[in-house]
Amino acid sequence: MECRLCLGSAPVESSVSIFGDRHPQRLEQRILTCCQIQVKRGDGLPDTVCLSCKTNLESFISFREACFRSYETSQLRLDDCLNIKTEEVLLEDVTWDDESSLPTIHQENNEICSKPFPSESKLILHKRSHTREKSYTCDICLKSYSRRSNLSYHKKCHTEIRYKCDICLKSFILKHHLESHLRSHTGIKPYKCDICLKSFTRKYGLTSHEKSHTGIQPYKCDICLKSYIRKDRLVIHLRSHTGEKPYKCEICLKSFSTKTILESHKTFHTGIKPHKCDICLKSFTRKYCLKSHEKLHTGIKPHKCEICLKSFIHKYDLVRHKKSHTGIQSYKCDICLKSFTHKYDLVRHKKSHNVE
Template identity: 35%
Template structure:
């Protein structure tokens, strides 16, 4: 048999000291969320946000009730929201893999992993099954995952910089400390400084290179051009498809918009003070959308 060819990881993270590389652009975009903290895909039905459109689409199924992953075994009508749930169903009911059964009287549940059974037993006994094994620590936890997270706190998070003896008690402490080692990258033309090469290159491209990529409307007969994907999407939804779901609530104003951000911007017309009190969440959304637009260029 021939060896399976591995896909070339051509999408490389440009953050300083990060060596991550990916075979697909959307995987790189999801990875960048770890550095920027931005989650550009927000659910309209709740306050959750996600790094990729796939994660958002999968989440939205929990609101719609749709279950696209159907069991293919003849005679089985089960369907699931995620592919992971379908695989769990296949292994539990059709593939007959080793099961760990609950011995509590009247309980017929079984599990494919011993740790899951131990976590389930807590329902019956109310005794936390996972104990910290570090000497002097008496903490207990309901799941193996929470135990592992706790054990990391004992080990701490040591700084990876050479000759630096810092060790954070939490991941948040470690991230705050790591900023002290970051070297600002200056722009050679205007001396403005940036935290990483990706933002520096983005700055050079849009401020000093003179390049300006235009996005053409894909609709036949329309020759409109836009400087960003956001404006293009707003044009297609509002002008061509007539989808303007976001209406101004101010009495006497009948304006409506295709994008939520456009409605927020319009609100400044009625309340100019909003311009100085821009909500952080909305600012993050706009920044993320801008970053996503330029990442795909």
């Protein structure tokens, strides 16, 4: 038997099948993590490894995970020591020696939100969030920003230096963004909600989640009146009304409404599918796709239709099913004017017009 990794020969009893390992993290996945070698069943290469290489892989994985855990612990300690609020300090939280040292509160001409600011420069900077004025322009790609700090951060994307994830090959401009991304592979979620105990890999994810417990949704769409907890979610939602898709794939030129969707799309061009189902061995490019797929093996259908009592595994299947009870057919063929309830039925129907 020949070892896939070192090409050394070993007797059958000292060889381990790559695709027969029952470890929670399958052997082919560990090889990909450690060596960046894609192992596929039936590719004509050896499908076994020797015990020595298998031991080295396990030692490397253990060492790597220990390093991640140590880093997370150190980072949490540092966050506790440097728990400094970098945003604007509320005036009522500041104590002054005497009244003469109180700063001038610039509130005049701020008729939009009436928020006070200690200086004229901060007032002018804040007003740009309402007027969407972008005074700082990148001299390379001409993209504009309202803050100089945002422009400085953006310019780093034009440099050749990028921090790349060794597992999924995703690149990042800043090193700490890569370190935060690596938690999605290790499964470490150090930030926990005190109310519902839900955990998050990033601190801002926890901060955003905690707002959902207040019930306050201050950002409202003027078109459909839908409300959101965060302003960036409202901005993304507004694109569904305007049709704006500012993020374009450099490979196929397809456009998307959010950067997250674009990054998810790019993984399809790499062909790498690091997330594999332990039951049927099907692979996926995104972790959430794997989690959605794994529900098929449980057989549990928690989403039930109140009208016909039919159950579904995923909520979006239930939402799509409910349209069949309304009788509304929103999708119309522009060739024969026939209407359909679901978009995929319209797409399938249009193929009948292109038989020739």
